[in-house]
Amino acid sequence: MYKNNSVSKLNSNLTLVLNASYVPLAVCSSKRALCLYFLDKIDVLKNYNDYVHSPSMRVKIPSVVKLRRYVKHNNLDVVLNRKNLLIRDNFCCQYCFSKSHLTVDHIIPKEKSGPDTWENLIVACSPCNSKKGNRTPQEARMKLMKQPRRPNRFIYFKQFVKQNNIDWEGYLFSGKN
Ligand SMILES: [Zn+2]
Structure with a gap:
């Protein structure tokens, strides 16, 4: 469906997925995000400047998307390892x-x-x-730099921001976490 260079872009780009409530939910490949887009399951909030081309259309690669339907997720725990x-x-x-x-x-x-x-x-x-x-x-007589705490899933999003779009920051650290 897509030209080769578009496919590689899609596989390497990541998309931030927000719940319908705008709370960050996951990070997925932009390829997966585009599938959800074509299935009408998400709204695209921000795009990368890159496009993917198919014979019939040109679509911007999504950077931040929001689910149309709210997904219940109570498990914000991070595995201890x-x-x-x-x-x-x-x-x-x-x-x-x-x-x-x-x-x-x-x-x-x-x-x-x-x-x-x-x-x-x-x-x-x-x-x-x-x-x-x-x-x-x-x-x-050794001093700890800070008191260690149990983290939540937001630490994951934080690490992705470093390598990705600055667009994400507004959605990740808006005080809703
Ligand atoms: Zn040391």
């Missing part, structure tokens, strides 16, 4: 801001029954982690 901890902590040690040799540190050590929770796990560089050892930050 190393990758998501790194995203939450901006890929830097929470003691010294180093960005190399990153490990995951239990604030209250495992040996002292420190749980595997968002509130007790942080990213720490290997030197800080060894220095702290099996002690709490207070015992080790």
Whole structure:
């Protein structure tokens, strides 16, 4: 249906999908967003400057779209794993801001029954982690840059904004999150 160069653009571009209430819901490929558009399931709010061409038409690639029908989604939880901890902590040690040799540190050590929770796990560089050892930050006299919190799905959208359209920011950080 589309010319080859259009298809590659479609596959590499991402589209921000908002719920009918304008709350960010997901990020999908622009190809998927165009399918939803042709199925009449979304309204396009913002476009990229690129087009896709088919023999019969020229369509702008959608950047931000909104679902016509509200989708219920109560699960804004983010899975607790190393990758998501790194995203939450901006890929830097929470003691010294180093960005190399990153490990995951239990604030209250495992040996002292420190749980595997968002509130007790942080990213720490290997030197800080060894220095702290099996002690709490207070015992080790090490200060945390910030108190770790449980993140929600918005951290995902945040990482996409860096590589994508600035158009998204207005929809992601409008105070509705
Ligand atoms: Zn460090």
